[in-house]
Amino acid sequence: MAVKTPNNLVYERPEGFTDAPTHYCPGCTHGVAHRLIAEVLEDMNILDRTIGVAPVGCSVFAYNYFDTDFVEAPHGRAPAMATGLKRVLPDRVVFTYQGDGDLASIGMGEIVHAAARGENITVIFINNANFGMTGGQMAPTTLPGMKTTSSPKGRDVETQGFPIRVAELLCTLDGAGYVVRRSLHDPTNIRKAKKAIRLAFETQVRGLGFSMVELLSNCPTNWNLTPVESLKFVEEKMVAYFPIGDYKVSSGVAQIKA
């Protein structure tokens, strides 16, 4: 094994990570999303004052991987727990990491009201169009016609309703300072996602209100696709229904963005 030197070092484990290997499936973008958050917390030098809130879903064990204080919320309630933490520890940085079952289904009440109150928290929202941990059931974000274990003939919008575009929904709330959607399907988009995550945490640190980055993600295991095919699916199908973009950048946040 070659010795790491500053000259050949191009990639290493961020300081914000523990040594634990993740439990995520091969090819899953949860690992990428985790890495981006850890890098941003390290870059901003706020690891020691950050408290994470893990959800129920595939990322239920997120707390094993980040080298920060962490709590584990009931399904969907992460924004409420984060509210409790942030209100009594206003100088700490509090973020939630939530999937689409957690945030957009059972936790819709909590996320909408946290955003409406303008809670100074950051939400990283992983949209992979299904309930991953329980084995690939239909989520509020499942695309029309998409087959899941609970929509075996494909999501029929007549009886199973339409997908929820969370970023577009939350951006109408005045408490939201920064609400954007990014995708993790290729390196260019991953770099853009990191920038957005940075800005979301900057929004919180400067007390500019609620911030959320929705990340279009894959689920090769439950989608029955290879990792590469699943990224193609994100690029072609997910982005078409859930357009990448800045949905809310308040005037205060626009100033730090510039």
Added chain:
Amino acid sequence: MTREMWEGNQAVAEAAVRAGLEAYFGYPITPQTEALEYLSRRMPELGRAFVQAESELGAINMVYGAACAGVRVMSTSSSPGVSLMQEGLSYIAGTEIPAVLVNVMRGGPGLGNIAPSQADYNQAAHGGGHGDYRNIVLAPASVQEAADYMGLAFDLAEKYRTICMVIIDGSIGQMMEPIVLPEMRPVQRKDWDWATNGTMGKRPRRILTSIYLDPVEEEETNLRLPERWKRVQANEVRYKEYFLEDAEFVVVGFGTAGRVALSAVRAARKQGLKVGLLRPITVSPFPAQIVEKLIPQASAFLVVEMNTGQMLEDVRLTVKNRVPVQFYGRLGGVVPFPGEILSEIELMVKNTPSVDEHPREAWFERMMAAG
């Protein structure tokens, strides 16, 4: 020490503030709402956290979050709201962190009504949410006691890293009585060795969770909880005794039912009947030791509740049919009058019930016969 007129809900809220309450999260529900309203003004005035949550689910999970930070935090609610909170309460119990909840009980089940009731005894004293855990449950019988026990509730919750519930009912919550409020105590944010308040570069990171995927680890947690509960049972049982020294007949009642029963016991004493009252303050842990101590002198027990006999089962578990037990309950928001309980005392003295008949069955027959 000024005596002032205070409404129960507001007294509970102010007493919590004086006990160092740093954060309150709640949702409007009758007959509890005045506590929320009072704190919406009082907490910001002191620079402390107040949020009117989007629901009781939101409120209890905000409590959960603030409790993880290691501060004194509480919510108040009433029966249907407390049902919604059971999810969060189970998680708080599983995470083994302190939190205080006041349940101003009202008639149920379902939407029920907004009249005083004690129908949530089992929910409070025997679990409530999923999983195997116990809450410490305090049952004040007056506005003064409700105010007095708020500080105790926080102390106990922190001492045992557990939930402490204070159960009152619509009458204690909404009536005004002259009381002396506890002294203002300064907020003391303790440096708990479990709190997730940011490492600040001074310690290894901490995790607070209620998930133990390995069944062996979960079993260890499930053993740690009763181990702690044994210490609670050994050290924290509290109750009030009235005229018990020479009592041959013992009335048992908590909260409002216990208070009304005291009037009946006093009236019975005037008639020369040797009756006393045991009023549990901690209904959980239940004061089984004192019930046991009374068995040799008691010809019979009369349990009075505003439900169909929930604490009755805890009394029976201790008495074990060695002495007859009689039951009297009013339901659905109806509060018994002292005269009704006096009649029950007279019945018990004149016609000692049989140990063979279940007290609930006998009471039910009397209720139905009375129409």
